[in-house]
Amino acid sequence: xxxxxxxxxxxxxxxxxxxxxxxxxxxxxxxxxxxxxxxxxxxxxxxxxxxxxxxxxxxxxxxxxxxxxxxxxxxxxxxxxxxxxxxxxxxxxxxxxxxxxxxxxxxxxxxxxxxxxxxxxxxxxxxxxxxxxxxxxxxxxxxxxxxxxxxxxxxxxxxxxxxxxxxxxxxxxxx
Amino acid sequence: xxxxxxxxxxxxxxxxxxxxxxxxxxxxxxxxxxxxxxxxxxxxxxxxxxxxxxxxxxxxxxxxxxxxxxxxxxxxxxxxxxxxxxxxxxxxxxxxxxxxxxxxxxxxxxxxxxxxxxxxxxxxxxxxxxxxxxxxxxxxxxxxxxxxxxxxxxxxxxxxxxxxxxxxxxxxxxxxxxxxxxxxxxxxxx
Ligand code: SF4
Numbered sequence: 001x002x003x004x005x006x007x008x009x010x011x012x013x014x015x016x017x018x019x020x021x022x023x024x025x026x027x028x029x030x031x032x033x034x035x036x037x038x039x040x041x042x043x044x045x046x047x048x049x050x051x052x053x054x055x056x057x058x059x060x061x062x063x064x065x066x067x068x069x070x071x072x073x074x075x076x077x078x079x080x081x082x083x084x085x086x087x088x089x090x091x092x093x094x095x096x097x098x099x100x101x102x103x104x105x106x107x108x109x110x111x112x113x114x115x116x117x118x119x120x121x122x123x124x125x126x127x128x129x130x131x132x133x134x135x136x137x138x139x140x141x142x143x144x145x146x147x148x149x150x151x152x153x154x155x156x157x158x159x160x161x162x163x164x165x166x167x168x169x170x171x172x173x174x175x
Numbered sequence: 176x177x178x179x180x181x182x183x184x185x186x187x188x189x190x191x192x193x194x195x196x197x198x199x200x201x202x203x204x205x206x207x208x209x210x211x212x213x214x215x216x217x218x219x220x221x222x223x224x225x226x227x228x229x230x231x232x233x234x235x236x237x238x239x240x241x242x243x244x245x246x247x248x249x250x251x252x253x254x255x256x257x258x259x260x261x262x263x264x265x266x267x268x269x270x271x272x273x274x275x276x277x278x279x280x281x282x283x284x285x286x287x288x289x290x291x292x293x294x295x296x297x298x299x300x301x302x303x304x305x306x307x308x309x310x311x312x313x314x315x316x317x318x319x320x321x322x323x324x325x326x327x328x329x330x331x332x333x334x335x336x337x338x339x340x341x342x343x344x345x346x347x348x349x350x351x352x353x354x355x356x357x358x359x360x361x362x363x364x365x
Contacts (some may be wrong), residue, residue: 148292149255149292150254153254157292162291164291168254168257171254171257171294171299172295172299173254173291174295175283175287175295
Protein backbone atom coordinates (compact mmCIF):
# COMPACT_ATOMS: atom_id res chain seq x y z
CA UNK A 1 0.00 0.00 0.00
CA UNK A 2 2.70 2.46 1.09
CA UNK A 3 4.58 1.83 -2.08
CA UNK A 4 1.62 2.34 -4.39
CA UNK A 5 0.89 5.62 -2.64
CA UNK A 6 4.46 6.65 -3.26
CA UNK A 7 3.92 5.85 -6.90
CA UNK A 8 0.62 7.61 -7.32
CA UNK A 9 1.98 10.81 -5.81
CA UNK A 10 4.52 10.75 -8.63
CA UNK A 11 1.79 11.02 -11.26
CA UNK A 12 2.20 14.36 -13.05
CA UNK A 13 -1.48 15.26 -12.58
CA UNK A 14 -1.18 14.73 -8.85
CA UNK A 15 2.00 16.81 -8.63
CA UNK A 16 0.35 19.64 -10.55
CA UNK A 17 -2.74 19.47 -8.38
CA UNK A 18 -0.61 19.56 -5.28
CA UNK A 19 1.08 22.75 -6.51
CA UNK A 20 -2.38 24.26 -7.02
CA UNK A 21 -3.39 23.22 -3.53
CA UNK A 22 -0.20 24.76 -2.07
CA UNK A 23 -1.05 28.13 -3.62
CA UNK A 24 -4.55 27.97 -2.15
CA UNK A 25 -3.35 26.77 1.25
CA UNK A 26 -0.95 29.70 1.44
CA UNK A 27 -3.66 32.19 0.53
CA UNK A 28 -6.59 30.80 2.53
CA UNK A 29 -4.89 28.98 5.40
CA UNK A 30 -7.29 27.01 7.60
CA UNK A 31 -10.19 27.35 5.17
CA UNK A 32 -8.47 24.77 2.97
CA UNK A 33 -8.03 21.17 4.17
CA UNK A 34 -5.05 18.90 3.69
CA UNK A 35 -4.46 17.64 0.15
CA UNK A 36 -5.73 14.21 -0.84
CA UNK A 37 -3.52 12.49 -3.39
CA UNK A 38 -6.31 10.49 -4.92
CA UNK A 39 -4.84 9.30 -8.22
CA UNK A 40 -8.16 9.45 -10.09
CA UNK A 41 -9.05 12.92 -8.96
CA UNK A 42 -6.85 14.69 -6.42
CA UNK A 43 -8.96 16.91 -4.18
CA UNK A 44 -9.15 19.11 -1.14
CA UNK A 45 -12.06 20.25 0.98
CA UNK A 46 -13.17 23.75 1.84
CA UNK A 47 -13.40 23.67 5.63
CA UNK A 48 -14.98 27.11 5.97
CA UNK A 49 -17.86 26.94 3.48
CA UNK A 50 -18.60 30.67 3.77
CA UNK A 51 -15.28 31.30 2.02
CA UNK A 52 -16.05 28.99 -0.91
CA UNK A 53 -17.07 31.85 -3.22
CA UNK A 54 -13.82 33.75 -2.54
CA UNK A 55 -11.81 30.60 -3.12
CA UNK A 56 -13.69 29.95 -6.37
CA UNK A 57 -13.10 33.49 -7.65
CA UNK A 58 -9.44 33.27 -6.72
CA UNK A 59 -9.10 29.90 -8.47
CA UNK A 60 -10.59 31.32 -11.63
CA UNK A 61 -8.74 34.64 -11.72
CA UNK A 62 -5.35 34.09 -10.14
CA UNK A 63 -2.74 33.98 -12.94
CA UNK A 64 -1.12 30.96 -11.26
CA UNK A 65 -4.33 28.93 -11.23
CA UNK A 66 -6.65 30.06 -14.04
CA UNK A 67 -9.35 27.43 -13.49
CA UNK A 68 -11.41 28.49 -16.48
CA UNK A 69 -13.67 25.47 -16.67
CA UNK A 70 -16.01 23.65 -14.34
CA UNK A 71 -16.42 20.13 -15.75
CA UNK A 72 -18.97 18.93 -13.24
CA UNK A 73 -20.64 19.67 -9.95
CA UNK A 74 -22.22 16.72 -8.14
CA UNK A 75 -24.09 16.38 -4.90
CA UNK A 76 -23.24 13.86 -2.16
CA UNK A 77 -25.15 12.66 0.90
CA UNK A 78 -23.22 11.77 4.09
CA UNK A 79 -25.98 10.45 6.37
CA UNK A 80 -23.63 9.29 9.16
CA UNK A 81 -22.14 12.74 9.54
CA UNK A 82 -25.52 14.42 9.00
CA UNK A 83 -24.04 16.39 6.11
CA UNK A 84 -24.65 17.07 2.46
CA UNK A 85 -21.96 18.14 0.10
CA UNK A 86 -20.89 19.00 -3.40
CA UNK A 87 -17.88 17.91 -5.42
CA UNK A 88 -16.67 20.30 -8.11
CA UNK A 89 -14.34 19.13 -10.85
CA UNK A 90 -12.32 22.06 -12.09
CA UNK A 91 -9.85 22.35 -14.90
CA UNK A 92 -7.69 25.04 -16.43
CA UNK A 93 -8.82 24.30 -19.94
CA UNK A 94 -6.56 25.45 -22.75
CA UNK A 95 -4.41 27.45 -20.35
CA UNK A 96 -2.41 25.75 -17.61
CA UNK A 97 -3.97 22.34 -18.05
CA UNK A 98 -4.16 21.28 -14.41
CA UNK A 99 -7.19 19.73 -12.74
CA UNK A 100 -8.43 19.42 -9.20
CA UNK A 101 -11.62 18.55 -7.35
CA UNK A 102 -13.03 20.65 -4.53
CA UNK A 103 -15.46 19.41 -1.91
CA UNK A 104 -17.74 21.63 0.11
CA UNK A 105 -20.09 20.37 2.81
CA UNK A 106 -23.05 21.76 4.68
CA UNK A 107 -25.62 20.66 7.27
CA UNK A 108 -28.05 17.96 6.14
CA UNK A 109 -31.14 19.90 7.21
CA UNK A 110 -31.35 23.48 6.02
CA UNK A 111 -27.76 23.53 4.80
CA UNK A 112 -26.57 26.41 2.66
CA UNK A 113 -23.60 26.60 0.30
CA UNK A 114 -22.73 29.76 -1.57
CA UNK A 115 -23.47 29.53 -5.26
CA UNK A 116 -20.66 29.75 -7.78
CA UNK A 117 -23.02 30.14 -10.74
CA UNK A 118 -21.62 33.58 -11.37
CA UNK A 119 -18.06 32.27 -11.36
CA UNK A 120 -18.62 29.33 -13.71
CA UNK A 121 -21.80 29.38 -15.76
CA UNK A 122 -21.85 25.54 -15.73
CA UNK A 123 -22.61 25.65 -12.04
CA UNK A 124 -26.01 27.21 -12.55
CA UNK A 125 -27.83 24.11 -13.75
CA UNK A 126 -25.61 21.72 -11.81
CA UNK A 127 -26.42 23.48 -8.56
CA UNK A 128 -30.09 23.32 -9.46
CA UNK A 129 -29.68 19.58 -9.97
CA UNK A 130 -27.89 19.13 -6.63
CA UNK A 131 -30.67 21.12 -4.98
CA UNK A 132 -33.31 19.03 -6.74
CA UNK A 133 -31.74 15.71 -5.71
CA UNK A 134 -30.33 16.51 -2.23
CA UNK A 135 -32.09 19.62 -0.95
CA UNK A 136 -29.22 21.89 0.08
CA UNK A 137 -29.73 25.51 -0.98
CA UNK A 138 -27.24 27.66 -2.82
CA UNK A 139 -27.19 31.23 -1.58
CA UNK A 140 -27.36 33.94 -4.25
CA UNK A 141 -28.15 31.46 -7.00
CA UNK A 142 -29.87 33.36 -9.85
CA UNK A 143 -32.69 30.85 -10.33
CA UNK A 144 -32.82 28.10 -7.73
CA UNK A 145 -35.72 25.89 -8.80
CA UNK A 146 -35.98 22.14 -9.22
CA UNK A 147 -34.57 21.23 -12.60
CA UNK A 148 -35.68 17.62 -13.21
CA UNK A 149 -38.43 16.69 -10.79
CA UNK A 150 -41.77 18.50 -10.95
CA UNK A 151 -41.74 21.70 -8.91
CA UNK A 152 -44.20 20.32 -6.35
CA UNK A 153 -42.38 17.00 -5.87
CA UNK A 154 -41.93 15.91 -2.26
CA UNK A 155 -38.53 14.98 -0.87
CA UNK A 156 -35.08 14.73 -2.39
CA UNK A 157 -34.67 11.50 -4.39
CA UNK A 158 -30.93 10.88 -4.10
CA UNK A 159 -30.78 11.10 -0.32
CA UNK A 160 -29.97 7.70 1.15
CA UNK A 161 -33.12 7.64 3.28
CA UNK A 162 -35.47 8.76 0.53
CA UNK A 163 -38.93 7.21 0.46
CA UNK A 164 -40.98 7.80 -2.65
CA UNK A 165 -44.34 9.49 -2.19
CA UNK A 166 -47.49 7.38 -2.56
CA UNK A 167 -49.32 9.56 -5.07
CA UNK A 168 -48.57 12.51 -7.28
CA UNK A 169 -51.60 14.56 -8.36
CA UNK A 170 -53.78 11.54 -7.75
CA UNK A 171 -51.61 9.13 -9.77
CA UNK A 172 -50.13 6.18 -7.89
CA UNK A 173 -46.32 6.43 -7.88
CA UNK A 174 -44.76 3.22 -6.47
CA UNK A 175 -44.87 -0.14 -8.25
CA UNK B 176 -58.31 -4.22 -50.45
CA UNK B 177 -57.12 -5.21 -53.85
CA UNK B 178 -59.78 -3.09 -55.53
CA UNK B 179 -57.29 -1.08 -57.46
CA UNK B 180 -55.55 -4.16 -58.81
CA UNK B 181 -58.80 -5.73 -59.97
CA UNK B 182 -58.93 -3.63 -63.11
CA UNK B 183 -62.55 -2.56 -62.93
CA UNK B 184 -63.20 -1.70 -66.53
CA UNK B 185 -66.97 -1.62 -66.76
CA UNK B 186 -69.37 0.41 -64.65
CA UNK B 187 -69.67 -2.06 -61.86
CA UNK B 188 -71.58 -1.80 -58.65
CA UNK B 189 -70.00 -2.61 -55.32
CA UNK B 190 -72.13 -3.64 -52.42
CA UNK B 191 -70.82 -3.55 -48.87
CA UNK B 192 -71.84 -2.49 -45.43
CA UNK B 193 -71.32 0.96 -43.95
CA UNK B 194 -69.28 -0.65 -41.18
CA UNK B 195 -66.89 -2.14 -43.68
CA UNK B 196 -66.34 1.10 -45.54
CA UNK B 197 -65.85 3.12 -42.41
CA UNK B 198 -63.49 0.60 -40.87
CA UNK B 199 -61.56 0.32 -44.10
CA UNK B 200 -61.16 4.10 -44.29
CA UNK B 201 -60.10 4.35 -40.67
CA UNK B 202 -57.61 1.54 -40.66
CA UNK B 203 -56.02 2.59 -43.93
CA UNK B 204 -55.04 6.03 -42.71
CA UNK B 205 -54.09 5.77 -39.07
CA UNK B 206 -52.48 9.03 -38.10
CA UNK B 207 -50.35 8.73 -34.99
CA UNK B 208 -49.45 11.76 -32.97
CA UNK B 209 -45.80 12.63 -33.53
CA UNK B 210 -44.25 12.42 -30.10
CA UNK B 211 -41.70 10.16 -28.47
CA UNK B 212 -40.54 9.92 -24.89
CA UNK B 213 -37.30 7.97 -24.70
CA UNK B 214 -35.14 5.36 -26.43
CA UNK B 215 -38.22 3.57 -27.83
CA UNK B 216 -39.01 6.71 -29.78
CA UNK B 217 -35.81 6.20 -31.77
CA UNK B 218 -37.10 2.82 -32.86
CA UNK B 219 -40.47 4.36 -33.69
CA UNK B 220 -38.72 6.97 -35.83
CA UNK B 221 -36.79 4.22 -37.57
CA UNK B 222 -40.10 2.51 -38.30
CA UNK B 223 -41.46 5.72 -39.77
CA UNK B 224 -38.38 6.24 -41.91
CA UNK B 225 -37.68 4.74 -45.30
CA UNK B 226 -36.34 1.31 -44.26
CA UNK B 227 -39.60 0.22 -42.69
CA UNK B 228 -41.75 2.90 -44.29
CA UNK B 229 -44.97 3.12 -42.31
CA UNK B 230 -46.44 5.35 -44.97
CA UNK B 231 -47.20 2.31 -47.07
CA UNK B 232 -49.87 1.55 -44.47
CA UNK B 233 -51.14 5.11 -44.58
CA UNK B 234 -49.55 5.76 -41.21
CA UNK B 235 -47.69 8.99 -40.84
CA UNK B 236 -47.22 11.20 -37.82
CA UNK B 237 -49.17 14.38 -37.33
CA UNK B 238 -47.91 17.35 -35.40
CA UNK B 239 -51.10 17.94 -33.46
CA UNK B 240 -53.25 15.71 -31.25
CA UNK B 241 -56.32 17.29 -32.84
CA UNK B 242 -55.48 15.68 -36.17
CA UNK B 243 -54.42 12.31 -34.80
CA UNK B 244 -56.39 9.18 -34.12
CA UNK B 245 -53.61 7.04 -32.70
CA UNK B 246 -51.27 7.71 -29.82
CA UNK B 247 -48.07 5.64 -29.80
CA UNK B 248 -46.71 6.00 -26.29
CA UNK B 249 -43.10 5.27 -27.21
CA UNK B 250 -40.91 5.29 -24.14
CA UNK B 251 -40.59 6.15 -20.48
CA UNK B 252 -43.54 8.08 -19.09
CA UNK B 253 -42.22 10.14 -16.18
CA UNK B 254 -44.53 11.45 -13.50
CA UNK B 255 -43.91 14.91 -14.88
CA UNK B 256 -44.96 13.80 -18.36
CA UNK B 257 -47.93 11.72 -17.19
CA UNK B 258 -50.28 14.66 -16.83
CA UNK B 259 -49.24 15.98 -20.22
CA UNK B 260 -49.94 12.59 -21.79
CA UNK B 261 -53.45 12.68 -20.33
CA UNK B 262 -53.99 16.17 -21.65
CA UNK B 263 -52.77 15.21 -25.13
CA UNK B 264 -55.00 12.15 -25.09
CA UNK B 265 -57.99 14.26 -24.15
CA UNK B 266 -57.30 16.58 -27.08
CA UNK B 267 -57.52 13.77 -29.60
CA UNK B 268 -60.86 13.41 -31.38
CA UNK B 269 -62.70 10.11 -31.09
CA UNK B 270 -62.43 7.39 -32.19
CA UNK B 271 -58.91 7.30 -30.78
CA UNK B 272 -56.54 4.42 -30.20
CA UNK B 273 -53.58 4.00 -27.88
CA UNK B 274 -50.61 1.75 -28.55
CA UNK B 275 -48.21 1.34 -25.64
CA UNK B 276 -44.74 0.66 -27.04
CA UNK B 277 -42.02 -0.94 -24.94
CA UNK B 278 -41.63 -2.16 -21.38
CA UNK B 279 -41.42 1.33 -19.89
CA UNK B 280 -44.76 2.41 -21.12
CA UNK B 281 -46.30 -1.05 -20.54
CA UNK B 282 -45.29 -1.35 -16.90
CA UNK B 283 -42.38 0.91 -15.94
CA UNK B 284 -39.80 -1.46 -17.47
CA UNK B 285 -36.30 -1.13 -16.01
CA UNK B 286 -37.61 1.57 -13.64
CA UNK B 287 -40.11 -0.77 -12.01
CA UNK B 288 -38.34 -0.98 -8.67
CA UNK B 289 -36.19 2.11 -8.17
CA UNK B 290 -37.52 4.58 -10.69
CA UNK B 291 -39.16 7.02 -8.33
CA UNK B 292 -39.95 9.38 -11.21
CA UNK B 293 -41.47 6.84 -13.64
CA UNK B 294 -45.13 6.02 -14.09
CA UNK B 295 -45.46 2.23 -13.76
CA UNK B 296 -47.49 1.71 -16.89
CA UNK B 297 -49.29 4.27 -19.00
CA UNK B 298 -52.51 2.26 -18.51
CA UNK B 299 -52.68 3.81 -15.05
CA UNK B 300 -53.75 7.06 -16.68
CA UNK B 301 -55.20 6.34 -20.13
CA UNK B 302 -56.87 3.24 -21.65
CA UNK B 303 -54.47 1.21 -23.77
CA UNK B 304 -55.65 -0.90 -26.73
CA UNK B 305 -52.48 -2.69 -27.77
CA UNK B 306 -49.28 -3.38 -25.85
CA UNK B 307 -46.04 -4.04 -27.73
CA UNK B 308 -43.43 -5.76 -25.55
CA UNK B 309 -39.70 -5.21 -25.88
CA UNK B 310 -36.95 -2.92 -24.70
CA UNK B 311 -37.07 -1.46 -27.25
CA UNK B 312 -39.38 -3.42 -29.57
CA UNK B 313 -37.91 -3.87 -33.03
CA UNK B 314 -39.67 -2.08 -35.89
CA UNK B 315 -41.21 -5.40 -36.89
CA UNK B 316 -42.88 -5.67 -33.49
CA UNK B 317 -44.18 -2.14 -33.72
CA UNK B 318 -45.59 -2.89 -37.15
CA UNK B 319 -47.13 -6.02 -35.61
CA UNK B 320 -48.75 -3.84 -32.98
CA UNK B 321 -50.06 -1.46 -35.60
CA UNK B 322 -51.52 -4.40 -37.52
CA UNK B 323 -53.27 -5.38 -34.28
CA UNK B 324 -54.77 -1.89 -34.08
CA UNK B 325 -55.97 -2.33 -37.65
CA UNK B 326 -57.52 -5.67 -36.75
CA UNK B 327 -59.21 -4.03 -33.81
CA UNK B 328 -60.69 -1.40 -36.11
CA UNK B 329 -61.92 -4.20 -38.38
CA UNK B 330 -63.87 -5.62 -35.43
CA UNK B 331 -65.77 -2.40 -34.88
CA UNK B 332 -69.41 -1.94 -35.75
CA UNK B 333 -71.80 0.92 -35.36
CA UNK B 334 -73.42 0.53 -31.98
CA UNK B 335 -70.85 -1.65 -30.24
CA UNK B 336 -68.43 -0.34 -27.68
CA UNK B 337 -64.65 -0.47 -27.76
CA UNK B 338 -64.68 -3.08 -25.04
CA UNK B 339 -66.89 -5.32 -27.15
CA UNK B 340 -64.65 -4.82 -30.18
CA UNK B 341 -61.62 -5.74 -28.09
CA UNK B 342 -63.46 -8.84 -26.90
CA UNK B 343 -64.23 -9.84 -30.48
CA UNK B 344 -60.59 -9.33 -31.37
CA UNK B 345 -59.53 -11.49 -28.47
CA UNK B 346 -61.85 -14.28 -29.53
CA UNK B 347 -60.50 -14.14 -33.05
CA UNK B 348 -56.83 -14.07 -32.08
CA UNK B 349 -54.93 -17.29 -31.80
CA UNK B 350 -52.22 -18.33 -29.44
CA UNK B 351 -48.93 -18.05 -31.33
CA UNK B 352 -47.01 -20.47 -29.09
CA UNK B 353 -47.79 -23.40 -31.44
CA UNK B 354 -46.36 -21.50 -34.41
CA UNK B 355 -43.28 -20.47 -32.45
CA UNK B 356 -42.66 -24.06 -31.37
CA UNK B 357 -42.92 -25.27 -34.95
CA UNK B 358 -40.62 -22.54 -36.22
CA UNK B 359 -38.07 -23.44 -33.55
CA UNK B 360 -38.25 -27.09 -34.46
CA UNK B 361 -37.75 -26.48 -38.15
CA UNK B 362 -34.91 -24.04 -37.42
CA UNK B 363 -33.17 -26.73 -35.38
CA UNK B 364 -33.70 -29.35 -38.04
CA UNK B 365 -32.25 -27.25 -40.84
S1 SF4 C 1 -38.64 0.11 -22.91
FE1 SF4 C 1 -36.40 0.13 -23.00
S2 SF4 C 1 -35.93 1.04 -24.98
FE2 SF4 C 1 -38.05 1.57 -24.49
S3 SF4 C 1 -37.98 3.54 -23.45
FE3 SF4 C 1 -37.90 1.97 -21.88
S4 SF4 C 1 -35.74 1.64 -21.50
FE4 SF4 C 1 -35.92 2.71 -23.46
